[in-house]
Amino acid sequence: MASSPEDQTSAKQTLNPSINGNDAPCPPQEHVGDEELKPSVPQSTDVIESGEKRKRSDPADSDNCRHPLWKTSLCSYFRSHSGSCSHGDACRYAHGEEELRQRPDNTWDPTSERAKKLLKSESGEKCDSKEDDVMMTEAVVDDDCADPGLSKCLLHLPPKWHSDQLRDFLGQQAIIYKSAKKKKGMMIGFVTFESAEQLKNAMEELEGKSIGNKNLKVGDILPRSFEKKNNSALPLHQSTQKNMETALGGDDTDVSMSSFGLEDGDAVCDSSASDSVLKARSARDVATPLAHLTYTDQLEHKKNSLMQTLKKLTRNARKACPNGVSLPEWILKSREIGGLPCKFEGILESPLVNGYRNKCEFSVGYSLQGKPTVGFMLGNFREGITAVEEPADCPNVSMIARRYATIFQEFLQHSGLPLWNRFNNTGFWRQLTVREGRKPGKAAEAKISEPSISEVLVMVQVCSKGIDDEILNGEFERLAQAFTMGATASSPLPLTALVVQDHKGISNVASADAPLRPLPIPKEGSDSGPDAGGQIVEARIHDYISNLRFCISPTAFFQVNTLAAEKLYSLAGDWAGLGPDTLLFDVCCGTGTIGLTLAHRVGMVVGIEMNASAVSDAQRNAELNGIKNCRFVCAKAEDVMGSLLKEYLSVPQRQNEVPDFSQSDDKVISNSEDKMESINNALNPEGSSSHELESGKGASGCLENVQRESKNELHNGCSSKDGNISVRQFKNFVAIVDPPRGGLHPIVIKALRTHACLRRLVYISCNPESLVANAIELCTPSADKTEKGNKNNRGWRNMSSAGLARHRAKSMPNSEPFQPVKAMAVDLFPHTPHCEMVMLLER
Numbered sequence: 115m116a117s118s119p120e121d122q123t124s125a126k127q128t129l130n131p132s133i134n135g136n137d138a139p140c141p142p143q144e145h146v147g148d149e150e151l152k153p154s155v156p157q158s159t160d161v162i163e164s165g166e167k168r169k170r171s172d173p174a175d176s177d178n179c180r181h182p183l184w185k186t187s188l189c190s191y192f193r194s195h196s197g198s199c200s201h202g203d204a205c206r207y208a209h210g211e212e213e214l215r216q217r218p219d220n221t222w223d224p225t226s227e228r229a230k231k232l233l234k235s236e237s238g239e240k241c242d243s244k245e246d247d248v249m250m251t252e253a254v255v256d257d258d259c260a261d262p263g264l265s266k267c268l269l270h271l272p273p274k275w276h277s278d279q280l281r282d283f284l285g286q287q288a289i290i291y292k293s294a295k296k297k298k299g300m301m302i303g304f305v306t307f308e309s310a311e312q313l314k315n316a317m318e319e320l321e322g323k324s325i326g327n328k329n330l331k332v333g334d335i336l337p338r339s340f341e342k343k344n345n346s347a348l349p350l351h352q353s354t355q356k357n358m359e360t361a362l363g364g365d366d367t368d369v370s371m372s373s374f375g376l377e378d379g380d381a382v383c384d385s386s387a388s389d390s391v392l393k394a395r396s397a398r399d400v401a402t403p404l405a406h407l408t409y410t411d412q413l414e415h416k417k418n419s420l421m422q423t424l425k426k427l428t429r430n431a432r433k434a435c436p437n438g439v440s441l442p443e444w445i446l447k448s449r450e451i452g453g454l455p456c457k458f459e460g461i462l463e464s465p466l467v468n469g470y471r472n473k474c475e476f477s478v479g480y481s482l483q484g485k486p487t488v489g490f491m492l493g494n495f496r497e498g499i500t501a502v503e504e505p506a507d508c509p510n511v512s513m514i515a516r517r518y519a520t521i522f523q524e525f526l527q528h529s530g531l532p533l534w535n536r537f538n539n540t541g542f543w544r545q546l547t548v549r550e551g552r553k554p555g556k557a558a559e560a561k562i563s564e565p566s567i568s569e570v571l572v573m574v575q576v577c578s579k580g581i582d583d584e585i586l587n588g589e590f591e592r593l594a595q596a597f598t599m600g601a602t603a604s605s606p607l608p609l610t611a612l613v614v615q616d617h618k619g620i621s622n623v624a625s626a627d628a629p630l631r632p633l634p635i636p637k638e639g640s641d642s643g644p645d646a647g648g649q650i651v652e653a654r655i656h657d658y659i660s661n662l663r664f665c666i667s668p669t670a671f672f673q674v675n676t677l678a679a680e681k682l683y684s685l686a687g688d689w690a691g692l693g694p695d696t697l698l699f700d701v702c703c704g705t706g707t708i709g710l711t712l713a714h715r716v717g718m719v720v721g722i723e724m725n726a727s728a729v730s731d732a733q734r735n736a737e738l739n740g741i742k743n744c745r746f747v748c749a750k751a752e753d754v755m756g757s758l759l760k761e762y763l764s765v766p767q768r769q770n771e772v773p774d775f776s777q778s779d780d781k782v783i784s785n786s787e788d789k790m791e792s793i794n795n796a797l798n799p800e801g802s803s804s805h806e807l808e809s810g811k812g813a814s815g816c817l818e819n820v821q822r823e824s825k826n827e828l829h830n831g832c833s834s835k836d837g838n839i840s841v842r843q844f845k846n847f848v849a850i851v852d853p854p855r856g857g858l859h860p861i862v863i864k865a866l867r868t869h870a871c872l873r874r875l876v877y878i879s880c881n882p883e884s885l886v887a888n889a890i891e892l893c894t895p896s897a898d899k900t901e902k903g904n905k906n907n908r909g910w911r912n913m914s915s916a917g918l919a920r921h922r923a924k925s926m927p928n929s930e931p932f933q934p935v936k937a938m939a940v941d942l943f944p945h946t947p948h949c950e951m952v953m954l955l956e957r
C-alpha cells in the first residue's frame with residue numbers, strides 16, 4: 115500500500131506508516147503515514163560534531179533501546195566487518211545472537227540462529243546444513259532452457275559485488291557453470307549449470323567457503339516448479355518473462371518496503387528445508403505487524419514508543435544548549451514529567467480500525483508458488499526477497515481494495531504482457547493503486563468503511579517501453595473490460611475512474627510527472643472493442659473532511675485514513691490559536707486539506723506545496739467549497755518560505771497600508787498589478803503555462819489562488835487601497851507544517867525560526883523522529899556567536915538525525931527559540947507501528 119505515513123515513500127526510511135511510501139505516513143515510508151529504524155550502516159553516535167570521533171556512545175541515542183524494534187535485527191555492518199561496528203553499544207541493531215531481541219510480532223530475525231533453530235524444531239528436521247538453505251524467491255536466469263534443477267542461488271555474497279565479481283570468484287575457484295548473475299546491493303547471486311555433474315562439483319567446492327566473515331551457502335530457487343508461461347504472444351524484448359521470476363519486490367528505492375514498516379535489514383527468507391520461515395512472514399505480518407495485538411494494546415505500544423522518541427528532544431536540546439546560555443525553562447521542568455519536553459496528551463483513536471485505508475498500492479509480482487499475484491511484498495529485495503502475497507489477511511485494507519486486487523490478479527493470469535521484474539528492470543505490469551472516496555454525511559461515520567464509499571479510482575502502473583501501440587491499446591481495452599466486469603459482478607463496486615500511469619524508471623516510485631492515461635470505462639454489458647462505448651472520465655475522486663468536499667488527483671497526497679485525518683486537522687486547528695486576524699501558513703499543504711478546513715477560522719491561508727497537481731486540486735477545492743481567503747503557492751517550501759514570510763510578516767503595522775512586495779526575495783508578487791495578474795492566472799489556471807506549474811522555482815511561477823470576494827477586495831474585509839487589492843493587517847501569524855517523512859528542509863526551519871513575528875507553530879508529522887530532529891533546531895537556544903557550518907565536513911553522513919540537528923542548531927542565527935508546549939498523537943494507522951504526532955511550539 116502506499117504512504118502516508120504513506121505516500122512519502124520518500125527517501126528511504128524504513129518503517130512507513132503507510133503501506134506505500136507515498137502517503138505515509140510519510141512512509142514510510144513513505145507518509146503511508148509511517149516510521150523507522152535506520153539502515154545498519156554507520157549511523158550516529160560515534161562520529162559527531164565536526165566529524166570528530168567521540169570516545170563514548172551518545173546518551174542521546176540511548177533511548178533507541180526502547181524503540182520497539184531496538185536490536186530485533188542483526189547488524190549487517192557488524193557481520194560484514196568482522197564483528198566491528200562504529201556505533202558500538204549504541205547501534206540499533208544486534209551485535210550477535212546474544213543481543214538479539216524478539217520482534218513485536220513475536221518473530222526473530224529470520225537470518226538469526228534462533229529463527230533457524232525454531233524452524234528446525236517446528237519442522238522436526240535434524241540439524242543438518244539443509245536448514246541453512248535460505249533461498250531467494252526469485253530466480254533470474256536469462257536462459258530459456260535453464261533447468262530449474264540446475265539453477266542455484268549463492269547466499270551471503272558481499273553486497274557490493276556485481277555479476278563480474280561473482281564470475282571472477284567462480285573462475286578463481288575453478289567452478290564450471292553456464293551463467294552467473296548478481297546485482298549490486300544484494301547478498302544473493304544466481305548461477306546455472308549445464309549438467310548435474312557441474313552442479314555437484316560446484317556445490318562441493320562452494321558450500322561453506324568463507325568470503326570475508328561469511329560462509330557461503332548454496333540455496334535452491336523458489337519456486338522450484340514454476341510453470342513457465344507461453345511467451346509466444348510477447349514482443350521480442352519482453353522475452354525476459356521467460357525468466358523464472360517469482361517475485362517482484364522492492365529495489366533499493368522500494369516504497370512498499372517502507373510502507374510495510376520493514377527496516378532495511380529485514381529479510382524474509384525462504385528455506386528449502388521447511389516452509390516454517392514462510393509461515394513466520396506473511397503479508398499480514400509485514401504490512402500490519404501489530405495486528406496480533408488488541409487495539410488497546412496497540413495504542414499502549416505506540417504511546418510508549420512515542421514518549422521515548424519525545425524524550426530525545428529534551429536530551430538533545432539540553433546537550434546542544436550553548437555554553438554560557440541558560441537552559442530554557444521547558445528543559446528544566448522536564449525532570450518533573452519524566453524527561454518529556456512537554457506534556458504528552460496521549461493518542462486519539464482511529465474512528466475506523468479495520469479497512470480504514472482509502473488508498474492501497476499493491477505490488478505486482480509472483481507468489482511463493484510462482485503465481486502472478488497482486489498484493490504486498492514479503493520482504494527486502496536486497497536480501498533476495500521479492501515474493502508477493504495477496505492482501506486478504508491485512509486488516510487495514512478495505513474489502514473494495516481487496517476485490518480490485520483480485521480482479522487485477524485474475525486479469526494478469528491471462529495477460530500476454532509480463533510482470534515487472536526488478537532484478538532485470540524489465541516487464542510491463544508494475545503496480546495497482548486503489549483510491550476510495552466517501553459519501554458525505556453520517557454514512558461516512560459507519561464503523562465499516564464499505565457502505566460509505568461512493569467513488570473509486572483505479573490506477574494501474576505499467577512500463578510501456580518498447581511496446582507497440584497496437585498491443586498496448588488492445589491490452590488496455592481488455593484491462594478496462596476486466597475491471598468493469600469485475601466491478602459489476604455480484605455485489606457491485608463503485609468504479610469512477612480508471613487510469614494508467616506509465617513509469618519507465620527503475621525505481622518503485624514514479625515521478626509526479628509520469629504520464630497518466632485515463633481509460634474509458636466500457637458501458638455495462640458491452641463487449642470490448644472500439645464500439646464498446648464508454649466514457650473517459652476525469653481521473654479524480656472526491657472525499658469529505660469536516661463537511662468540505664475534496665477533489666483528489668491520482669497522484670496527489672491525501673491522508674489515507676480520512677476520518678482520523680479529520681480528527682488530526684481539528685486538533686491542529688484547536689492548538690493553533692486561530693482567529694479572524696490570523697494569517698495561517700499551511701506548509702506542505704497537499705490538496706489544501708488543513709488550510710481549507712481551517713479557513714473559516716482565520717483571516718487568510720497561504721498554502722505551500724511542491725506537487726503541481728495537488729496545488730491545482732487545492733485551488734479547485736477552494737472553489738468547490740466557496741472558500742475565498744486562501745492562496746496556494748506551487749513551489750518547494752525551501753524555495754519560497756523565506757520570501758513569503760518576509761512578504762507577509764513585514765507588512766507595515768499601520769492599518770491599511772499596502773506592503774512593498776518588491777522587497778520580496780523571490781518577487782513573489784512584485785506589485786499590485788502583478789498581484790492582480792497572478793490572481794487572474796490563479797482563477798484561470800489553464801492560462802498559466804505548464805512550465806510555470808512544473809518549474810517550482812520560486813513563487814514567481816506559482817499557481818496562486820488568492821480569490822476575490824468582489825472585484826477589488828479580498829475576503830474578510832481586506833481593504834482596497836489603490837483600486838486593485840490590498841493586504842489586510844494580520845496580528846497573529848501561525849504556521850501549521852505537515853512535511854513528508856524526512857521533515858522540513860533546513861532552510862524552511864531557519865526561516866520559521868528567524869521570523870520573530872511567527873509566534874506559534876503546529877508541527878504535524880508522520881515520523882516522530884524527524885519531528886524531534888526539526889524541533890531540536892527550532893527550540894535550542896542560540897549562541898551569542900553563531901558557528902559557521904563547515905561545508906567540507908563529511909561527518910554529517912554518519913550522524914543520527916538528532917545529532918545532525920544539534921550540529922545545525924549551532925549555526926542557527928541568533929533568534930528566539932520556540933518552546934514545546936504540548937504534544938498529542940492521532941492514530942491514522944491502526945495495526946501498524948505508525949502514528950501521526952502533533953506538537954505545539956510557541957515563543
Ligand SMILES: C[S@@+](CC[C@H](N)C(=O)[O-])C[C@H]1O[C@@H](n2cnc3c(N)ncnc32)[C@H](O)[C@@H]1O
Pocket residue numbers: 122140145671672673701702703704705706707708722723724725728749750751752852853854855859
Ligand atoms: C504529509 S503530506 C501532507 C499534505 C497535507 N498537509 C495533507 O494533510 O493532506 C506532505 C506534502 O508535502 C509535499 N512536499 C514534499 N516536499 C515538499 C517541499 N519540499 N516543499 C513543499 N511541499 C513538499 C508533498 O507533496 C505532500 O503533499
